[in-house]
Amino acid sequence: MTNPDFTAKPRNMADPIERLTWHYENPAAEAISFAAGGIPVVGITSDTAPWELIRAAGAFPCVINSGNSNYQDINSFMEEGVFEERIRAIFGAAISGDLQHLSLLLIPRTSEQEYKLYLYLREVARQDPKRPIPPVYLYDMLHTRSPESYAYGLERTRRLKKQLEELTGKLADDAALKHAIEESNSARKAIRKLCRLRGQEPRVTGAGALALIGPSYFMNRGEYARLAELAVEMIKDRTPLAGKRLMITGSSLNHQGLHQSLEKHGTVVVAEEDWWGSRSAGNDIADESNDPLKAIFDKYYLDMPSPRLFPVDIADAWFQQASTDGIDGVVFYLPPDDCVAGWDYPRRRHYLDERGIPHLLIREDAMSISKECNGRIEEFVHSIEAGR
Amino acid sequence: MAEKQLDCTLAAGEHQKARFARLRKDVFEEQRPYAIVQADMPFELFQVMDVPVVSNQWWAAIISAKRLSAYYLDTLNSLGFHEGLCRYCSLAVASTLAKDPERAPWGGLPKPALLCARLTCDCLQRVFGIWAEAFGSEFVFIDNPGATELPPRWWELSRYRWRELFEEHRLKFTVVQLQNLIRVLERVTGRQFQIDRLCDLMERVNRQEEYFEEALQMICSAGRTPVRMHEQVANVMAAQWERGSDWAVEHARAFRDEIRDRIRQGVVACPEERLRLMWVGAGLWHDTDFYTAFEEEFGAVFVWSMYLAFGPDGYIRYGLDDPLLALASRTVSMNEQLHNPPWANEWIVHQAKQHRIDAALVLTPLGTRPAATGNRFIERALEEAGIPVLPVIADMVDARGWDPKAMRRKVAEFLTTRVLSRRQST
Numbered sequence: 001m002t003n004p005d006f007t008a009k010p011r012n013m014a015d016p017i018e019r020l021t022w023h024y025e026n027p028a029a030e031a032i033s034f035a036a037g038g039i040p041v042v043g044i045t046s047d048t049a050p051w052e053l054i055r056a057a058g059a060f061p062c063v064i065n066s067g068n069s070n071y072q073d074i075n076s077f078m079e080e081g082v083f084e085e086r087i088r089a090i091f092g093a094a095i096s097g098d099l100q101h102l103s104l105l106l107i108p109r110t111s112e113q114e115y116k117l118y119l120y121l122r123e124v125a126r127q128d129p130k131r132p133i134p135p136v137y138l139y140d141m142l143h144t145r146s147p148e149s150y151a152y153g154l155e156r157t158r159r160l161k162k163q164l165e166e167l168t169g170k171l172a173d174d175a176a177l178k179h180a181i182e183e184s185n186s187a188r189k190a191i192r193k194l195c196r197l198r199g200q201e202p203r204v205t206g207a208g209a210l211a212l213i214g215p216s217y218f219m220n221r222g223e224y225a226r227l228a229e230l231a232v233e234m235i236k237d238r239t240p241l242a243g244k245r246l247m248i249t250g251s252s253l254n255h256q257g258l259h260q261s262l263e264k265h266g267t268v269v270v271a272e273e274d275w276w277g278s279r280s281a282g283n284d285i286a287d288e289s290n291d292p293l294k295a296i297f298d299k300y301y302l303d304m305p306s307p308r309l310f311p312v313d314i315a316d317a318w319f320q321q322a323s324t325d326g327i328d329g330v331v332f333y334l335p336p337d338d339c340v341a342g343w344d345y346p347r348r349r350h351y352l353d354e355r356g357i358p359h360l361l362i363r364e365d366a367m368s369i370s371k372e373c374n375g376r377i378e379e380f381v382h383s384i385e386a387g388r
Numbered sequence: 389m390a391e392k393q394l395d396c397t398l399a400a401g402e403h404q405k406a407r408f409a410r411l412r413k414d415v416f417e418e419q420r421p422y423a424i425v426q427a428d429m430p431f432e433l434f435q436v437m438d439v440p441v442v443s444n445q446w447w448a449a450i451i452s453a454k455r456l457s458a459y460y461l462d463t464l465n466s467l468g469f470h471e472g473l474c475r476y477c478s479l480a481v482a483s484t485l486a487k488d489p490e491r492a493p494w495g496g497l498p499k500p501a502l503l504c505a506r507l508t509c510d511c512l513q514r515v516f517g518i519w520a521e522a523f524g525s526e527f528v529f530i531d532n533p534g535a536t537e538l539p540p541r542w543w544e545l546s547r548y549r550w551r552e553l554f555e556e557h558r559l560k561f562t563v564v565q566l567q568n569l570i571r572v573l574e575r576v577t578g579r580q581f582q583i584d585r586l587c588d589l590m591e592r593v594n595r596q597e598e599y600f601e602e603a604l605q606m607i608c609s610a611g612r613t614p615v616r617m618h619e620q621v622a623n624v625m626a627a628q629w630e631r632g633s634d635w636a637v638e639h640a641r642a643f644r645d646e647i648r649d650r651i652r653q654g655v656v657a658c659p660e661e662r663l664r665l666m667w668v669g670a671g672l673w674h675d676t677d678f679y680t681a682f683e684e685e686f687g688a689v690f691v692w693s694m695y696l697a698f699g700p701d702g703y704i705r706y707g708l709d710d711p712l713l714a715l716a717s718r719t720v721s722m723n724e725q726l727h728n729p730p731w732a733n734e735w736i737v738h739q740a741k742q743h744r745i746d747a748a749l750v751l752t753p754l755g756t757r758p759a760a761t762g763n764r765f766i767e768r769a770l771e772e773a774g775i776p777v778l779p780v781i782a783d784m785v786d787a788r789g790w791d792p793k794a795m796r797r798k799v800a801e802f803l804t805t806r807v808l809s810r811r812q813s814t
């Protein structure tokens with residue numbers, strides 16, 4: 001994770017790719033400047049928080065990705081080896097005072113670890129009220145597919161709307177919701193165009209694509225969409241990249257480490273089953289609806305990835321479709337801290353084997369891929385070349 | 389196996405064996421449906437519908453006690469499930485995937501009609517999904533809404549004011565899911581659910597837990613403990629798995645009576661008792677001798693675990709005019725109460741004080757992550773209350789990586805340097 005640098009600016013402000021990449025590397029920059037300007041900032045911890053609702057209530061939504069996993073106090077509260085690095089980093093940022101610019105830290109129930117993060121932060125704040133921890137809020141959308149989970153999530157979304165309105169003093173009325181939907185749909189549209197430039201004839205590397213998609217979580221989405229569209233225009237005339245086209249699945253990646261390691265071997269990562277990449281946009285929110293709040297909820301309930309999603313056929317649908325869409329090989333990323341995606345591995349491996357799609361398992365932390373693992377990647381790439 | 393001092397303990401063991409033999413007979417010979425369920429499921433509904441259950445955790449403990457965990461976990465790994473995945477919940481699944489009934493305890497688990505779990509972590513639906521597919525059985529789940537109102541001293545609210553303690557929307561949501569489960573049970577059994585039967589059962593569960601509470605109070609106030617922790621666990625859990633049944637209520641009463649008699653007769657579990665220890669976390673099922681290993685040298689006796697204490701505080705519900713709602717309240721926050729802040733740390737310190745605990749061992753099971761959360765909060769709270777803590781990094785069912793001698797040395801050192809030395813200085 002990179003530390004936010006609020007003073008540096010992209011070298012070339014006119015270059016949309018450079019500007020987006022700068023925001024990817026400085027994820028808190030825009031949030032901090034909005035907060036300084038008196039706009040309430042709502043931090044979110046992952047993808048299943050309804051961005052549009054926060055925006056419509058007049059706050060600035062921003063995914064927290066500039067955490068502090070080295071903050072020494074973390075170990076006083078959090079067990080080592082139990083939480084994934086990204087969650088530890090957010091926890092560290094919250095208890096160290098690094099998130100003081102937030103008016104609210106909204107924790108969606110995307111994963112069980114986030115629920116625990118919520119309970120931990122509440123308890124640290126209770127035990128030590130002087131600690132500069134932002135107020136925390138659990139957005140408890142459940143991800144199982146049942147009528148009662150749906151009704152529960154919709155009701156929780158209504159509650160969240162009220163909470164946000166109280167926070168900002170601004171009503172998130174239908175007009176404001178529709179405007180926010182338009183804004184975020186424009187970002188989604190641009191991201192889908194970027195993703196299309198990765199497919200059969202990739203014109204951007206996977207690492208590059210992450211840096212262009214990720215800022216949609218850190219920036220004003222209207223401005224993001226404008227820059228991303230410009231970036232698409234610049235990229236679309238590039239010569240297609242050579243190299244085997246890989247897809248990544250498994251644990252989520254909030255950095256470029258794995259993509260860079262794979263692409264060093266002459267491959268191109270053209271898709272990743274990850275809300276930081278290919279799965280960040282999904283479908284638009286249906287804006288013809290007369291109930292924009294429900295339309296927003298539907299989007300997050302039905303179309304955003306979460307490890308809690310169940311049943312399996314729905315949870316596997318994207319993987320099955322993407323892995324058979326002209327991919328040369330699939331990389332399963334199950335770092336040492338994984339305790340969830342590993343359960344899917346044998347089933348998905350079997351799916352690929354039945355279709356003759358090569359795959360590779362990586363069990364190391366992508367931030368520090370070993371020499372041995374690099375050797376295995378190299379071998380894997382050769383085996384694909386030999387086999388096709 | 390650790391020594392059994394109580395007649396009740398032997399009776400509980402015999403009962404469990406006979407119960408399982410009956411289950412196999414009913415299932416194989418009479419095609420009676422049974423269910424495999426996660427430990428925190430509302431067992432009461434299965435009881436009311438006469439569907440026998442096997443708890444996933446109980447079966448894992450049996451496998452582990454029979455020293456089969458390494459074999460099954462290796463099998464799981466060889467199928468492509470990596471070693472970092474949870475072991476407590478998956479050991480029993482592994483015993484099914486191994487397809488080796490000859491080796492399995494008591495001939496292994498027969499095919500269940502249902503597998504049921506509450507989704508308290510992100511892997512449970514996966515574990516149970518894999519299991520259901522292997523058996524060709526149906527999987528029914530209960531989703532787990534998060535708690536946001538966290539009043540202090542939950543155990544003072546849980547009996548009478550449980551409606552306030554567990555937010556209304558969480559209870560309502562859970563009731564709908566219980567109703568779904570009831571419909572499935574009706575379909576599987578061809579019988580109709582009767583709410584009166586549930587109400588009776590809930591009352592009997594209250595009675596059972598009241599007996600346990602009396603037993604707990606006696607253990608607390610006796611000068612030296614009349615019953616060791618591992619025997620408390622064996623008796624309590626045999627009854628909790630079928631809570632509210634005639635046998636379970638009667639067994640809880642017998643357990644209380646035997647403890648009372650022991651106290652009256654001046655019988656103590658360990659005459660050398662000088663230190664009272666607390667075990668925080670699930671049991672160390674592969675090495676239960678561990679719990680008596682420090683008596684001879686240190687007079688250190690394990691007197692507390694969550695198993696007995698959670699019965700009264702976690703299960704008793706008064707005001708049963710809506711038994712399904714009461715049952716939802718018993719189900720909805722079990723994980724938070726036992727493992728997570730603020731509830732687990734507060735409760736455990738309260739229990740430690742009540743039981744005059746001198747030191748605590750806290751299990752951090754890295755092979756079972758949700759059961760490992762909340763531990764730092766628990767450890768800090770105990771230390772702040774003046775109770776020295778030794779964190780134990782180990783797995784409750786996986787003996788691989790457990791070095792019994794080294795762990796015993798570590799505990800001995802802890803008792804010498806942190807507990808006895810302190811005593812001498814005060």
Ligand code: SF4
Binds near residue numbers: 474477759
């Ligand atoms: S994380 Fe815990 S509850 Fe989940 S499968 Fe593992 S042991 Fe079971």
Ligand code: SF4
Binds near residue numbers: 428445759
């Ligand atoms: S370890 Fe904890 S969460 Fe797991 S079954 Fe036991 S009590 Fe429940």
